[in-house]
Amino acid sequence: MRLTWIHPEDLIGHELRQARQDGRAVEAIARRWHDAGGHDAPPMAGASAEPAAPPLRRLAEDLLDELAAIRSPIAAWEPTELDAIIAACPDWPDAPLAAPGPDLAERLRGAWAGRAAGCVLGKPVEKIPREGIRAIAEATGNWPIRGWFTARGLPADVAARWPWNRRSAPTSLAENIDGTPEDDDLNFPMLGLALLERHGTGFTTDDVAQMWLDELPAGRIFTAERVALRNLLVGLVPPETSVHRNPFREWIGALIRADVHGWVNPGDPVRAAALAHRDAVLSHTANGVYAAMFAAALAAMSLTAEGPEEALAGALRVVPPRSRLAVAVREAADLARGEPDFERVLDALHARHADLHWVHSINNAAAIAAALVHGAGDFGASITSVVAAGWDTDSDGATVGSVVGGLLGADGIPEQWTAPLHGRVASTLTGFDGITFDELAARTRALVVPEASG
Incomplete structure (x- = not known):
């Protein structure tokens, strides 16, 4: 081993x-x-x-x-400290951008369900490059992607060339889905929910560290999170845990933890970003932290915005505009606005970010932005587009599904994407195995700050 x-x-x-x-x-x-x-x-x-x-x-x-x-x-325009980030953001909001409406509970249900659906769609093809995803989908009559991946009818030579993610494919193919299978992209938001229930929005980075030590099996976390947990176990404390022999500190891990910080601050990307920052700096720096702040702000805006463009504009206000992540997100959104063929958009994104690892924060944030713009609020079009990008497919599918689910509400998500999930999630986190989307949404709604909840 x-x-x-x-x-x-x-x-x-x-x-x-x-x-x-x-x-x-x-x-x-x-x-x-x-x-x-x-x-x-x-x-x-x-x-x-x-x-x-x-x-x-x-x-x-x-x-x-x-x-x-x-x-x-380039450290001067890619700081990690929150005060420096705020100083680098000329459009940093000085107040919430919107207040939630009477549909908040429904939107929260949509955000949780959408996150789960997008995650499950991307799970079987995680680690498979873009060309392999297309080959699998074409061979099974699912290209452009319009439904769950399946092994039915998949030719043996295609399966051999592009093997499924063996850890997740058995429970996330169309013929096998029976509820939402466990995934770190769902465990981390649930852990964040537990963190907020235990400590409130005044939690510290040390509180996040203690939650990890209490609840996270080391074998279920990866890259920067595994390094940070190792660093905690050898006696380091935040923020040293994020930088000591941690080359993954600008990868996607903090982004997948951030949605819940937005959901408890609907319409307020500043408060959402501040909570996400406190969480992220346990394991990440610079663009890895911005990715978390961006995702949290997107989640916050998704519960009040009219559409993805409004959510995206609000989220970008809390990211240093000269940072590589902000530049990549703006470029990706512009590409998606100007090119109706999303495959051409992906061609350009892959050429632009060819030097980045498939789970780096910058390329994946770009894919998320492009899919949100291209999908224009259509749930299926949005999650299938981002999964077709072929980087961190389950994480990106989860984030895009969360945002569009929040925009639409649970009843606005087509049944094909929710029915097989049976409204529940599997997890090894204490107290969360088999929890329903309804309960997750209700517990999240209970944490919304009083002045935001109306």
């Missing part, structure tokens, strides 16, 4: 890639690593096949620390 996402010899390649993306000069360090026999980052999984010999592992640890000491030249 070889654990993923924690070994220094596997982390170093990811850190070198991250360093190049944020403008640090690291070629001398990269040469030392490769001259010693070190390998590049595993392209898909989180561990190489074989462990490194002790001398190579020690070198990896030393080089990780050297890389951490090199300051990024």
Whole structure:
């Protein structure tokens, strides 16, 4: 057995890639690593096949620390501290942008159900690249994607070339869906709900850390979250947990935790973003934190906005406009507005972000924005578009489903996307296994701040 996402010899390649993306000069360090026999980052999984010999592992640890000491030249316009983020946002709102209406409970039900449906759609094809997703869908008569993925009628050669995500496909294919299967993209919002119920909106990052220690099995979390949990267990405290030998600190993990912070602040992207920031800095920095703030603000706006464009505009106000994430989101939205063929939009996005890992925050946030604009409030069109993008398919499907579900309300989501889920979610989190969307929405509604709830 070889654990993923924690070994220094596997982390170093990811850190070198991250360093190049944020403008640090690291070629001398990269040469030392490769001259010693070190390998590049595993392209898909989180561990190489074989462990490194002790001398190579020690070198990896030393080089990780050297890389951490090199300051990024773009750090000035990609800060992590909340005060600096606010200062970098000229359109940061000074008040809520809208107040929730009498349909808040219905919209919250739609947000939870939509998140679940989008997640389940993307689960079987997680880690499969865009071309493989299309091949599977075409071979089963589901292209353009318009329904759940299926193994029925899938030719053996296509299945062999593009194998399903074995962990999730058995419970998320059309022929097998019976309720919403467990997924980290649903566990984290439920854990966030429990956090808010235990501590209220005044929770601290230390409270988030304690919730993780109390509730999260290490084998059910990945990338930055697994590194941060490891760092907690060796005695580090936030925010050091987010930066110590953590090359995944700008990946998508904090984004998938953020929706609930928006749902308890309907129409108020500032309060939503502030809560998401407090949660995110346990494991993430810079664009990884902005992704969480962006997602929380989208979730907040989805409960009051008339459509996705209004939600997107409100969410962008809490992201530093010069940051790579904000630039990518704006570019993606503009592409989707100007190009009716979404495959052409995806061609451009994949060309633009070819250097990013498939679970980085920037490319996935861009896909989310493009799908929201292209889908124009149509639930099926929105979630199928973002899953067709082929990056973090279940996470992106969940976020897009959450936003459009919040805009439409539960009754506005076509039954084909909700009926197989039976209104319930499986989970290993304490007290959440088999919980219904109705109960999740009611518990979320109870946490909405009084001045926002009318």
